[in-house]
Amino acid sequence: MMFKLPPLPYYFDALEPFFDKETMKIHYTKHHQTYINNINNILKNIPQLINLSVEELIQKLELVPVEHKTAIRNNAGGHANHSFFWNGLKKETFLDGTLKIAIQMNFGDIDNFKTNFEKIALACFGSGWVWLVKKDNKLFILSTANQDNPLMGNQGVPILGLDLWEHAYYLKYQNRRSDYIKAFWHVVNWDEAAVRFNKS
Incomplete structure (x- = not known):
């Protein structure tokens, strides 16, 4: 089986102005x-x-x-x-249902979850990813280096993931990784995240 580029489920400009x-x-x-x-x-x-x-x-x-x-x-x-x-990207979806309840139970409230996610993302040195993962029916935030994935080493099942490599944001945000991370909340596909959460 040779791998192929999967179809992108939207046009390149669908996430403007947040992702260019x-x-x-x-x-x-x-x-x-x-x-x-x-x-x-x-x-x-x-x-x-x-x-x-x-x-x-x-x-x-x-x-x-x-x-x-x-x-x-x-x-x-x-x-x-x-x-x-x-x-995992789509504009104008909303966090609701069992995933919202789980985030509130694990992080106290949604704002605290976002604050922790952004803090861990900003602490990732160099290139990598930040993830929301589910393991043993609990939610965790973690970062991985380079192109590592939480499935490597059984760290949990990914629910959300944000690319922190500079190629993901440099044309629009230059060195302002913080602005890029905050923009992510405008394009999270919460419907897809909920499916991943409920299937894991």
């Missing part, structure tokens, strides 16, 4: 596509792993030959993370 059209276009067609190209090239040399989904692959890194492990971790992680990210 040009960044979305480059991020999707160049950065994400490169991860896919790289992983497909690597898997040509590891036929025993060719039929795994990308989620299975990042959870079974112990099966990857040592000479390919770092490249698979980075590129399969990049593909998994970005596929997750695109589907």
Whole structure:
């Protein structure tokens, strides 16, 4: 199975003015596509792993030959993370239902959850991601380096994820990562997050 760039569920300008059209276009067609190209090239040399989904692959890194492990971790992680990210973005959705209740129970209230999410995102040094994850019926916020994913190492099931690499925001926000993180709340697809929460 060769991986393909998944369809983007909206136009490149759909998240304006919060996430700009040009960044979305480059991020999707160049950065994400490169991860896919790289992983497909690597898997040509590891036929025993060719039929795994990308989620299975990042959870079974112990099966990857040592000479390919770092490249698979980075590129399969990049593909998994970005596929997750695109589907988690949409304007004008609302936090409600069981996910809202769970966030309130775990973080006290929604504002406190957002404050903690932003704090952990800002504390991530260099490139990485910040996540809301569910594990053992509890919600946690954590960050991962590079293209690591919480599914690596059984850290939890991702519910929300925000890309903190500069390529995700630099054209619009330059060095203002804080402004980019705050803009995220305007484009969170809470409907998708609720589905992920209820299925996990």
